[in-house]
């Protein structure tokens with residue numbers, strides 16, 4: 001997606017350790033016009049699938065997931081990263097965070113994810129695939145099915161795409177970053 005790649009080149013910041021910072025337009029301050037275009041692109045890639053729900057994980061997956069849900073007129077469920085005391089019928093899984101270097105529990109209520117659901121999972125980044133694999137596990141525990149996974153940015157030099165391919169689910173990434181250097185970003189073709 002050219003618009004997105006141009007924006008990453010203009011406003012993204014890359015750091016040692018393979019981190020790309022996009023907090024001026026995705027992760028902290030957000031550009032809703034770009035986010036709408038991202039939603040439109042996800043519709044182009046997933047609109048043909050027989051889904052009834054979008055699933056994401058808080059916090060940065062929520063904006064693109066809502067754009068997609070709005071355009072397809074489907075509900076959006078966000079998996080939580082902190083386990084609330086008040087949640088009923090809770091399902092949980094463990095996820096290792098690459099950026100925070102720690103393992104945490106994620107959860108969702110069975111009230112909003114059931115065996116009738118066919119979902120697309122949306123997130124901001126695909127790095128090592130841990131968040132996506134954790135959410136996939138939750139969806140399976142609910143008896144639901146993931147029919148597609150979409151990421152705004154994939155870091156193809158990490159293991160996520162390879163690991164997710166084993167799930168045999170279509171994966172769509174709108175910008176695939178091949179290398180990240182000191183303020184240098186290169187994309188896959």
Ligand code: 5GP
Pocket residue numbers: 018019020021022027060096097098099123124125126127128129130131132155160
């Ligand atoms: P994974 O679970 O695929 O290893 O990592 C994906 C999650 O880690 C994303 O939800 C995202 O929040 C965070 N993440 C991974 N790499 C980056 C990065 O380079 N920049 C930012 N901003 N977040 C990242």
